[in-house]
Amino acid sequence: MRGTAKGSNAMKFRHIEVTRMTPTIGALISGVDLNAVKNPAVYDEIRNALWDNKVIFFRKQPLTPQAHLALGRAFGEMERHEFFPHVDGHPEIQTIANTGKKSPDTDRWHADCTFREKPNAVSILRAVEIPPEGGDTLWACMNTAYEALDEPMKKMLLELDAEHDISYAFRRMGYTGEARQLDATNPPYIHPVVINHPVTGKLCLFVNSIWTKRFTNLIDRYGESLLKLLNEWVMKPDFQVRFRWEQDSIAIWDNMATQHYAVFDYAGHNRRMHRVTCEPTKVRLNARPEASRPAPIAHFGEASMMTAMRPTLQEPMQGNGARPQPQPGMGMLDDSRMQRLSDTERRAVKAVFEAISSLDLADIARRSATV
Template sequence: MSQAAVLPETAAFSIAPLTPAIGAEISGIDLSRPTDAATRAVLREALLQWKVIFFRDQDITTEQHLAFARQFGELEVHPFAPHKEGYPEVLAITHNRERPGKENKWHSDVTWRECPSLGSVLRAVEVPDVGGDTLFSDMYAAYDGLSEEVKGKIDGAVAVHDFAHFRKLMEKAGKTPEEIKEMNRKYPMVEHPVVRTHPETGRKGIYVNIAFTQHIVGMEKAESDALLAHLYAQAAVPEYQCRFRWQKNSIAFWDNRACQHYAAADYWPAVRQMERVTIIGDRPY
């Protein structure tokens, strides 16, 4: 799909790719204003093609942030992460001297859900002068780059995903066994395909991540661990990546079904304050 193919004649904005494979910056659009059907279609096609799209200088309110994300689907409420007061759908992600950055692992958001997210819309409220970039990695390219031997092992395989990291945080915060048991009931471990077929593009991509995947079903632990380690490592290949340097009021909108991301934690003790809204997706297949 070419850039010209997705831009209607009336479009006043432009799409500039960051790399040949992933990431594009969109300029000439004001997200504080409602978008028409043609513009929404262009943005969705750009998201599908580039996996993550970026916008600069978007001085929008929380309500406008939510309204933009709702144009692409229903929004989720994260059951573990802190939210902005009065806005349960808005994750408040703040790091500073007392709270160093910790999202520096390659992952796709909330894969421990039965229906993980379609996409995430992240807005920069306050960012360091230098550092705090987010990297994104193309999981289509990662799958395509695997050997035929590895593809043969993982095509049709499923893996278990769990919110183990958040369970540990609950324990550390002093939650009772009953409270943790209730969360286990609400969000039991789920199985997702190791190789996901994107519901809109039909393309195959690696769909395991070091943050939430536990093991591959039906494999001995040693074999599962070794194979998962190999798959996790593919996200770190530079040819599959783009890197975004944040500015205040920048926005990133990424497709969790097609890419993984990594927030570089290289800015301590500076402040990095972000707000994220997440769009509910469907069950992977």
């Protein structure tokens, strides 16, 4: 991940002008045309301004797709997203649009893609079509949120881990079909509750109200209360900056150091943005470097097993109430789907279906038809 570490408060910028918006988070950048950057030092200064201010903003920047991508590449490897559509001919540029008919499901505090082993470190959002009023976005600094906690709380959080799960979040939003499709390709991941920022090294809270499912080393009745407390804590205005969008405004935010909230107060109007995300980054707490890890199979194995079954098992029942009988044993499994599972999952799936192969399925179907 590119950039300098600590000490950027004293930095003198030669190629851009930086105006702080709050003492804690946010700065407005001017004095640069992002469509005409020729000197790599410009991108160096933009990166340093970001690490210092956590989120930075530009006005009147009608970025071409090429300039948008060049700005993203200045921070690292470009990504393609799981569920957002993209701009024609540019798969790395996501289209995030809302017609104003319903909430976009981002009107809650969150960081992007924390369910991944390596969430993106930086997001760059450009306003393409904005409502006549409303549609602001807020960001909150997770380093300040952590440092403002009492010492006993900070010490406890340094020992905790949490599970982040995309399919769990989608089910809560009501997208059950999409959740089933995501189970096999995006299994839950465990991250430390507090992380070291990959550039500055500062400690930041790393739980959020969308993707964080539970604490893995607290019993549920304690963990649920603590997660609710932390999700409410980051809402304090002391940690926040609010940005009012204009046409061709740009926001670049540090996804490892912030959470954001898209305000839905523009019902009946369109809001369309273009976004790139970049630099997949390993989540790390230096004091416990092995804390980030895949979630145990017990929490997602059932869904993974079901996706490994051949599609013929999902066919409608025959007239006598029985399903078409597959080949016994491992013939019930789809080899191509099995290859997408981990070694541990494959062993578990095979053990289950080897046990099933010893059953007389036809006899079970006859018995169930007479009940």
